[in-house]
Amino acid sequence: MTDQAVDTDGVTLSGNASTESHFLGRTRELKELRADIERAGLDTLSGRKAPRARVLLIAGRPGSGRTALAEELVRQVADRYRDGVLRARLSEPDGSPVPIERTARELLTALELPAPPGARDDDLAEALRTALADRRVLLLLDDAATAEQVDALLPDTAECLVVAVSHGPLTGIADVRPCTLGGLDTKSAVELLSGHTGSVRVTVDPRAAEGLVEECQAQPAALMLAGGWLASRPKAAVADFAKQLHAEGDDGRPLSQVFRLAYASLPSTPARMLRLLSLAPAGLVDPHTASALAGCSVDGAHTTLDDFVALGLLRSTGSLLPQYEVPGCLHPLLKALAETQDRPAELQLARARMLERTVRLLQSCRAITETDSPAAREKLVGMPRSLRFPNPRAAADWLTVRRPALLASVRLAVADGELDTLARRLMSQLVKAMVAHFGTRAAAPDLYEVHRLVLDVAERRRLPREKAAALLNLGDLDAQTGRTAEALVRYRAALDAGRQANDLYATGRAMESVGGAHQELGDYDRAADWFGRALAERLARGEREDVARLYGRIAAAHTYAGGYGEAQRNWRAAVAGYRKNGDVAAQARALSELARVQEYAGRPEESLRTCQEAVEWARRAEDVRLQAALQLRLADTLEHLGDPTAARLHRGAAERMLGEELPESDPEPEQGANACEIRSTSAED
Structure with a gap:
């Protein structure tokens, strides 16, 4: 590694094994930084235990080699930190700070720890500090824009070390050890230059090489550009470039001077x-x-x-x-x-071309997974060869590598404000591709961010239909991570937006989701009421499949509330609905739930008959696991009725069906395991 800025994007986790590298100069700075690691902090000198990690600051202008120095320091001391090295970049290319929430989430992901989608900055930062409290980690925070970014991520243990890279001081962080960079020493700077030009041109005119180093103020980035210019012109002497650079005039910024020469030489x-x-x-x-x-x-x-x-x-x-x-x-x-x-119009056109190309690549990335779809195959065949992926694995690799850029594309498109149509298409295709390759659960944190951006565009453009879809998706993600109260607020807002757009699908799903949130919060009467409102809309539109399912959801809410009479009535309606629809498996499950409620209501004989009917329908549906569960329920009911011999027969039948011994009691199904409790997903994705 030469002494140049090697900025990283995102976060990586590496082990302690060091790799060979070639690093030039900075011997004094490295020695001081390593000594600072060993030096006692202010807390230690005062007799108190250090409450937080030691922070070493490497400060310098962009192009001074500050990141390369940080990486070299990390390479030299990484073996002291048994839990590895974490890296994060804290600034965007334009210099704007990366939100703490995004950095903390990426670091938690690198540690293979959960980072719930939609969690607040403070919660994620606290989760990160908790995770690092019992670890010995070296944390490299590159290109820090503010002290607050670093402070929020500092581990609460002296066992960790933080190496921060910044343009200037990090005022407000206690006991920070700064190392401010200037230029390289002349010998190292000349060696860096000769690594690009070859040693001959430097050897034949060492004074010209030293003069060029002086013109570049020994800044690594400027020397690399100068070396690249000379490497592309084997017959040019070092003195030739030095003269051109001198003729540019001295504006105190050697990097911009060298860059202008390098740029001017391009076709x-x-x-x-x-x-x-x-x-x-x-x-x-x-x-x-x-x-x-x-x-x-x-x-x-x-x-x-x-x-x-x-x-x-x-x-x-x-x-x-x-x-x-x-x-x-x-x-x-x-x-x-x-x-x-x-011209601004040319830049806007270039940006639009880039986004359109990204949309088409995402379409191709998703279509390659739909191997059974003739329409998807036809779409792929119609695409240019350069946009096609050879197989799903190649598409997944592309999506993984380009993920930071794709998410940044969405943020920039939304922030632009003039390309909202393209932005909406881009977000839609990104969501579909991520779900297709990674699954909803794995992609949830990224999906949450994308849906929030969809909401921003929908509100800005006053698009109630898109607003309703975004709110429903955000509500679902909130509900999946246990933030039910927040999800309820989203669902109610989605209902208002759906009504404004006269979107029957959105209003129906919002009503049902409001009911589901109330049920999760334990307000079963309100849950049943909202499920009933959704049912009324489905009945009016003749949507028979949803009608049967909603009868089941109403019945489940009444069951939780202890209203067994209403629960039985609604389960019977659900059974009738599934019978009309010809859904044998769902009919068997609904009968199973009806038998359960009858048992709760103290009607074991009715429960026995209903359960026997459910077994027959489960047999027709070829659902072995449901048959086994029903056999166990029959066994329990027969024991309550005083027939242990028949109970043993049914339990033995269940064991033979599953090929293994099952528990003697039929446990309560997990929340959401019932077919009638499945939440529909939005077609807006």
Whole structure:
């Protein structure tokens, strides 16, 4: 590793095994930083136990090699921290702070710990601190924008070490140990330059090399760009570039001077692509992104991106798929060029092309999983070859690698405000692709963020139908993570939006979801009332399948409330509905629940007859597990009626059906296990 900024996006968790690296200079700084780790803190000197982790600060301007120094320090001391190294970047490419909630969530995910979707910043930060309290971890926080970001993530144990990288001081964090970077020493700077140009040109004119180092103020990023310029021109002398740089004038910012020379040497087409890369979400670029921005072929974009890496203008992220990162120190320079050399309409068009390409890739990513769908196969065949994935695994890998950029694309599209139609399509396809490849539960944290953004757009554009869908999806995610009261608020708001849009589906599902939330909160009378309202709408529209299911939900609410008479009446209505629909399995389950309620109501003879009928329907449905459960219920009922011999026969039959010995009593079904308790999902996704 050379002394250059190696910014990372997102969070990774690595073990203690160190890898060989080549690092130039910073010997004094490394020695001081390692000494600071051992030095006693203020709390120790005062006789108190250190309450929090030690914080080492590496401060310097972008391009000074601050991240590379932090990575080298981490490499040297990582073996002291048995639980590994955690990394997070705390600023976006444009310098805006990354929300604490997002960073804490990513760190918890790296630790393989739950991070409930929709949880508040404070809760996630507290969960992270709790998780780190009994660990010995080295935490690298790169590009910290504010002291508050670092403070919220500090482990409450002296066993951990935090290495923070920032532009300036982190005022407000106690006992922080700062290390402020300037330029490299001359010997290391010349060695860095010769690593790009080759040793011959430096050896034949060492004074020119030292002069170039002085012009660049020994800043690593500037030297790398200078080295890339010289490497692309084997016949140019070091003195030639030094003269051109000197002619640029001294504005006190060597990086911008060197960058202007490097940019001016590019042909017009690559130069345009380079400045448009400032639009890349999260600073992450792949050949498709560059192709869409510049309006060129994917292969041509790939070649140009590799050329930019050789020139020091981009970095390869080293991921499974071709992906590059715009260095944080160059992002503002590229952005300024784009704003001055391209018209706003051209930038907006480039951004729209990029989002449209992303939408089509997400469509392809999802369609490759629908192997049994003729429509999906036809859609794939109609797509250009460059947009198709060879198999579902390749699509899943792409989705995983591009996930940070895809989420950033959604945030930028929503923040733009002028591309709401594309933003809505992008969010819809991203949700579908994530669910198809990762599943709803695994993708829930990302889905929550996307649905919140959908809600933002819907409210801004006054789209009540989309607002209702977003609120329903957010409510479902809140309910799944135990925030039932918050879910109830979402569902009521979704009902209002659905009524405003005259969306019958949304209003019906919102009513049912309100009832489900009341049931979860233990307010069974209100739950039954809301299920009844939803039932009335389904009856009016003749939706027989939903009618039967809602009778079951009303019956379940009355059962929980102890209203066994109403429960029996509604279960019988559910049974009749399933019989009319020809749903044999659901009819058997509804009869099973009716038998349970009859038993609760003190009517064992009726329960026995109903259970025997349910067994027959379960046999017709070929539902072995339900048959076994019903046989166990029959056994319990027969024991209550004083017939232990028949009870043993039914229990033995259940054991033979499942091939293993079952408990002697039929346990209560888990919440949601009943077929009548399944919550429908929104078609708006």
